[in-house]
Amino acid sequence: MIELQGIVQSYGAVQALRGIDLAIAPGEVFGVIGKSGAGKSSLVRTINLLNRPTAGRVLVAGRDLTALAGRELREARRQIGVVFQHFNLLSSRTVRGNVALPLELAGVPSGEIRRRVDDLLALVGLSELADRYPAQISGGQKQRVGIARALANRPKVLLSDEATSALDPETTRSILALLQQIRRDFGLTIVLITHQMQVIKQIADRVAVLDAGQVVEQGAVLDLFTHPRQAITRSLIEDVVPQQLPESVVARVRALMAADDGPAQLLRLAFAGDDLGRPLLSDVIRRFGLDLNILHGQVDEVQGRPFGSLAVLARGAREQLAAATAALRDAGVRVQELPHA
Ligand SMILES: Nc1ncnc2c1ncn2[C@@H]1O[C@H](COP(=O)(O)OP(=O)(O)OP(=O)(O)O)[C@@H](O)[C@H]1O
Ligand SMILES: [Mg+2]
Incomplete structure (x- = not known):
């Protein structure tokens, strides 16, 4: 037009x-x-x-x-x-x-x-x-x-x-x-x-x-x-989909990381549409033997289609963390590693 x-x-x-x-x-x-x-x-x-x-x-x-x-x-x-x-x-x-x-x-x-x-x-x-x-x-x-x-x-x-x-x-x-x-x-x-x-x-x-x-x-x-x-x-x-973690959450992550020095990754997972109807998180927890702490998140809607993001602290063996990240990406989830130092 x-x-x-x-x-x-x-x-x-x-x-x-x-x-x-x-x-x-x-x-x-x-x-x-x-x-x-x-x-x-x-x-x-x-x-x-x-x-x-x-x-x-x-x-x-x-x-x-x-x-x-x-x-x-x-x-x-x-x-x-x-x-x-x-x-x-x-x-x-x-x-x-x-x-x-x-x-x-x-x-x-x-x-x-x-x-x-x-x-x-x-x-x-x-x-x-x-x-x-x-x-x-x-x-x-x-x-x-x-x-x-x-x-x-x-x-x-x-x-x-x-x-x-x-x-x-x-x-x-x-x-x-x-x-x-x-x-x-x-x-x-x-x-x-x-x-x-x-x-x-x-x-x-x-x-x-x-x-x-x-x-x-x-x-x-x-x-x-x-x-x-x-x-x-x-x-x-940023005001619709927060891209950064609040300082209070970052402080909590530091405390959690300090309490256990095993391998851990701070991840931001962005979901859209149908992803939200699937048990993606429990699936990677089971398959890769991970522990996930949910730290921060938000779910919203555009034209009736849901989307959202979750910040999680993932712990597990290094290669399992990498495999879980790859599996989430394969399922269409956008995975970003966030800085936390
Ligand atoms: N009539 C004009 N003469 C000279 N420069 C102009 C004129 N109108 C706009 N500009 C310049 O062109 C650029 C774009 O201006 P414009 O008004 O299109 O921006 P905008 O995105 O609408 O901004 P705002 O959100 O503040 O309304 C700016 O650098 C502005 O200073
Ligand atoms: Mg203008």
Whole structure:
């Protein structure tokens, strides 16, 4: 649905995007995550050609937007709705007036505007507040107005640039649930820009990690959580999937190791999906005669699929430890030896 080919975006000497290639399928929620300054907003502005890329092509629904200009570009842009972090509502217009604006600009007849705005406000749950001004509604309600406005021209693509970053966790969940519902009901393709992995976890199908203007890693959300390859990805998923042991646990490990100087390994085991339904741990304990101390762990879910990680202290004969690690890896568990000194 969206194809970015070799996108470069320079602002004078600053190169904000350094050759981005992405292919986003129709109907998917595609997350783009990165730290501040990574180039996320530049990417959004490039997709809808608010910024013309310095090099590269942007294809939306098979059309090369970079080849369009003037009226053709304006019309193509109507297929792309945008939701902003700070809502960008007009304070002088009511809720209804804000949602009506893009329809007025597109020259839709006033009777139809009225009907469409009524439907949009019902969709986002704001029918009761239609005549209020932005200053008279909450942040979550403002974002609902922003979403209704973005949907007014019945776009095929919705770009969301940190749409929930100014909202509390509960309001964030309700806005993300609304986006899910819209995706389901209208088959919309959503590009979700965020610096919060929790947002990716809640609604994205796939995710790309942006760092210093480049995509350094991408894949299905569950794969990224269980098999992060880049250091930047591990740091970004830390608040969803802890990658490091708390200091208190490390202290306990030291005490346990000091109490017995036989061979031992501190391991982090990452499981996904079906692994959790199998008795993998009791199996390696039995087969390789190991002792396992479970030290720390967490189990979570992405789109109904469980995943988790466990830190264990494994003791046993050296070759049995190696064989157990190999057997776990063969079973699809990601095994990392953690430092504990
Ligand atoms: N109009 C501009 N002129 C010059 N430099 C810019 C401009 N817009 C962005 N930049 C620079 O481009 C880089 C990427 O900025 P961008 O706003 O895309 O990052 P971001 O990932 O959205 O960050 P944040 O999470 O803070 O919103 C930064 O180094 C920024 O300073
Ligand atoms: Mg930004």
